[in-house]
Amino acid sequence: MPITIRVNEVEKSVDSSPDTPLLWVLRDELDLTGTKFGCGMAQCGACTVHLNGQPIRSCVTPVSVAEGSNITTIEGAASKAARAVQQAWIEREVAQCGYCQSGQIMSATALLTSNPNPSDADIDAAMGGNICRCATYVRIRAAIKDAATQLVQGA
Ligand code: FES
Ligand code: FES
Known part of the structure; x- marks a missing residue:
């Protein structure tokens, strides 16, 4: 039975079995390869996407969820917070090899969406x-602070 999921505002019908990790559905069925496989055990964050706005590890999340x-x-990360984060990432030249960065950006965006002015501890x-x-x-932290400033000033 196909499973219907809504990805980046578009409904998709996928043929994977219900226990297939969402990561592989995104990458292999939907060609959304910006989300990366790192550890496959919820330990690295490379596979982070948002589920109803909350960051999740797609490598351990069954597509049925x-x-x-x-x-x-x-x-599809185009919210106000996502745009501020991506602009700050560019200006701070955060990425090095880039492999972890989509996950970093998704986590940072979720943080700033729920807390536009986070402390270091946050x-x-x-x-x-x-x-x-x-x-x-170090650059990730600086970029998050820049994006937070941008969001607070632009509010
Ligand atoms: S691939 Fe490492 S947390 Fe998912
Ligand atoms: S693993 Fe983070 S930029 Fe290379």
Whole structure:
């Protein structure tokens, strides 16, 4: 039985079995390859997408969980917070190899959507599960603060 999921505001019917991780449905069935596979065990954050606005690890989320929910991937991240984050990422030249960055951006966007003016502790709590092997953490923190300033000033 096809499963219907809503991804980046568009309804999609997919043929995967219900226990298939959402990550593989996004990448292999829907060609949304901006979401990355890192560990497959909810340990690195590379696969982070939003489920009804909340960051989730798509590598351990069965596609059946997404049925009837709104999924947002990096390709569809266009909210006010997402735009502020992406602009700050560009200006701070955050990415190095880039592999972890879609997950970082999705986590940062979720943080700023719920908390437009986060403290260092808030940033640590929200971003601690996103690993960067290139160690771009200092620039990530700076970019989140820039995006927060942008959001507060533009409010
Ligand atoms: S690939 Fe999902 S958390 Fe690492
Ligand atoms: S930029 Fe290379 S892993 Fe994060």
